[in-house]
Amino acid sequence: MSILSNLADECLATATCQLPVELLTKGSFSGRQTAKKIALAAHVAQIDPYRAATHNKGIMNGVDAVTIAMGNDWRAIESAAHAYAARDGQYRGLSHWSLSADQQFLQGELTLPLPVGFVGGSIKIVPLVQLNQQLAQIKEVSDLEKLLVCVGLAQNLAALLALVTEGIQRGHMQLQLRSTALAAGAKITEVAEVVQQLQAQGQTDLTSAQLILQKIRKNGDHNDRI
Template structure:
């Protein structure tokens, strides 16, 4: 037998059965209760404890729970992440309290500390550089490329006209299809070509809009090829492989930065600002040239970015994929942030691709997403791009500041202390004593275990 832990006081035993007994037909057609009971009967021996665990995370508001149940398929319960806030962000002379949904200790504390540091030095500046998004129709064509080029020029106006019903609303608001290109990729894969389209989707992330346009492109392109007189029979038989947006959006770009005179960096933990600035810049340069460091460096940036993306109901997996691809755009994975120390000025900035939405999807459905949007002053997509980029920059500044001064573990482990205490089921009285003890002692798992042992003896 194996043990499935929720915390040290709640556990149930996992049944080990043969593979065939764990399969089921028609699972999606079962009711929520029936799905849960099948899981309990199949995998758990202490069924009552497992059922209680699942049900304890249900929302007591039945209407709200039904809303959550319908977000995805085969829902059995809710999986909670803490929603916290990082106050005191000054972005383009506007004050923000930024919502962050994340489970990792010290992330919000670090962001808040960076926000306060730069609040006294002019705050963050951010600008959206471009907002183009990409979608592609991938197809196979066996024939002369010059004929395909001629056909594309012939059919291009119809690609726009056949999507008019789809783009009508978006165009009315100032968005829509920006351009469609024919791209020859046959050097990489025989007979492989693309329709490469750019879009402006305004305050919507735009995935459904883009994919709908692409599927219409594919249908029009294939049907019109059958009628094109310049093709022979083989050339007419264009094969559509797939039509899908890209989460790589190097032209949907935002820049955020902080800067001040080097002497203005001076603070309680930065007694020598010139030495700090140079060491900080060296740390950034190392992340620019060393992939092993760059991955961890950028992971810290994503602590801030993902937390805000998740809190605002956006697709953090898409954001992650696009950003990491952008970090490798020069052929080597590198830092997303950069630093200069020149002419007495310290400057630290980030340029990052962010395809975000403030309308559609969960932004209109999830109550806490709505709550977060109100907290952020009902941002447009461009506003949200700036806020998210700033969160990433603040997180990276805080991490590098710690790494180049006191070290990362001191602050992180103090924030992690409460998690360790909860693992040992410390009482409130024990927590008070141990928190006071570790104000002046190094926090490690073994050190906490030893102190708890002493207390309980």
């Protein structure tokens, strides 16, 4: 029974941010409207564990990716985060969002237990981890903790912004259409046009994407000859 707990609640990292509400203007929603909706959505995650589970999953989408890139055990970080989310007996959202008193800023805060490593184990012997540390300018373990919690907060903001404005489904469909275009063989410079035509014709299967791509390239060859 001699083993460390993954609930490292004395190894906490906190990220905060403050955004002018006008930056959140999207579609028909004013920045202030969007900010209020984000704050309300975050509040729901504090009182409803069903919403909290999805809320926190979104946070960990970003955290897990960085954890893996930095040669750490993402399952340990997941376990720590979800246990911490239930530290008062009810599972809650890990982040908090609110409007400033003058309603000019959206304020966010996220605290995570992050028992990560900077050296030791496979971290110092995997070349890709070394490269990732250099790219992220990780000089010490506190740098990694800061990066992880900041990515988590940014990921959460992106998810909430989509959720309260255009809806998550639209964003997911955009990703699906891009994946379909790439699977059809589209180059990066061709993806946007393939996606646009798939949406216009209402057919989103691989065969349709391949036919669209053939037409795009045929037209391109014709224009080049002209």
